[in-house]
Amino acid sequence: MPEYPDVTVYVQAIEARVLGQPLEGVRLASPFLLRSAIPPIREAFGKRVRGMERLAKRIVFALEDDLFLVLHLMVAGRLHWKEPGAKIPGRVGLAAFDFPTGALTLTEASKKKRASLHLVRGREALAAFDRGGIDAMSATLEQFTAALRKENHTLKRSLTDQRLLAAVGNAYSDEILHRAKLSPVRLTGQMSDEEVTRLHGATRAVLEEWTQRLGAEAERGFPEKVTAFRPEMAVHGKYGQPCPVCGTKVQRIVHADNETNYCPTCQTGGKLLADRALSRLLRKDWPKSLDELEEHIAARAMPAAPAASGAAPAAGATRARAQGKPKART
Numbered sequence: 001m002p003e004y005p006d007v008t009v010y011v012q013a014i015e016a017r018v019l020g021q022p023l024e025g026v027r028l029a030s031p032f033l034l035r036s037a038i039p040p041i042r043e044a045f046g047k048r049v050r051g052m053e054r055l056a057k058r059i060v061f062a063l064e065d066d067l068f069l070v071l072h073l074m075v076a077g078r079l080h081w082k083e084p085g086a087k088i089p090g091r092v093g094l095a096a097f098d099f100p101t102g103a104l105t106l107t108e109a110s111k112k113k114r115a116s117l118h119l120v121r122g123r124e125a126l127a128a129f130d131r132g133g134i135d136a137m138s139a140t141l142e143q144f145t146a147a148l149r150k151e152n153h154t155l156k157r158s159l160t161d162q163r164l165l166a167a168v169g170n171a172y173s174d175e176i177l178h179r180a181k182l183s184p185v186r187l188t189g190q191m192s193d194e195e196v197t198r199l200h201g202a203t204r205a206v207l208e209e210w211t212q213r214l215g216a217e218a219e220r221g222f223p224e225k226v227t228a229f230r231p232e233m234a235v236h237g238k239y240g241q242p243c244p245v246c247g248t249k250v251q252r253i254v255h256a257d258n259e260t261n262y263c264p265t266c267q268t269g270g271k272l273l274a275d276r277a278l279s280r281l282l283r284k285d286w287p288k289s290l291d292e293l294e295e296h297i298a299a300r301a302m303p304a305a306p307a308a309s310g311a312a313p314a315a316g317a318t319r320a321r322a323q324g325k326p327k328a329r330t
């Protein structure tokens with residue numbers, strides 16, 4: 001986060017405000033933001049903006065004299081358009097980019113300051129930031145297939161791998177997989193041609209729709225509400241809410257910092273995928289389907305059933321629990 005649609009709209013919104021304007025200065029509130037020393041940041045001062053570009057998830061200011069300011073927002077970096085000379089907000093404020101038309105301020109609402117800024121000279125130096133992922137919108141089916149089949153991983157991992165596909169992250173990969181009706185843990189090496197074609201179409205459709213939606217919002221003002229969680233999303237951030245296609249409750253797989261959301265009915269043939277938080281709770285008794293989860297929740301809501309055979313394998317244990325339910329009621 002921010003991903004393809006958000007970064008594209010940022011680039012458009014900034015370009016509309018600063019194209020042809022000189023970058024009068026950059027005020028740095030955090031010493032950690034600027035990660036490059038040569039050329040010094042002062043070299044950029046006074047240079048006009050020749051264009052704004054998106055390089056994967058990075059925002060690039062193409063300046064006169066072949067200079068490029070490269071901004072990576074990471075997870076929590078956000079941009080704001082203020083009046084000329086506006087103060088950098090305290091605590092979350094990292095920098096301000098000053099133009100005659102206004103000040104573009106950068107904030108990062110996170111304890112971990114991960115956003116980064118580099119100044120480089122020349123297209124070759126700029127290309128060093130390219131991690132090699134194909135552009136999801138312009139890639140042909142052949143390029144998309146080749147990128148996806150380069151390595152054998154789960155779809156969730158491959159879609160969010162910047163070396164394979166540029167600018168797709170946790171939020172839009174959930175939306176793309178839901179649109180394509182594919183499981184986040186499907187292995188790319190096992191996908192049929194038909195599935196890859198479906199995924200290619202879904203990737204383009206989802207990114208295009210969201211870029212248009214966010215672009216329309218940005219016509220009313222600078223994009224101030226950039227978030228990975230939007231009410232119009234189908235499954236991302238919608239754990240426990242009904243899938244807009246089939247009404248099944250959206251499920252999740254919890255990772256370290258975030259979670260993957262999916263609809264079991266639309267994407268996994270009703271199968272539930274291992275959720276670490278949930279599976280710790282359930283230990284070996286991991287529900288393999290929605291029906292079993294419903295049973296499990298029902299069983300947990302009741303007084304403990306008498307223990308069935310402790311040596312029963314997982315499937316047997318589930319049966320034992322199901323059979324144990326009526327006993328628990330008595």
Ligand SMILES: [Zn+2]
Pocket residue numbers: 243244245246247248263264265266267
């Ligand atoms: Zn569904």
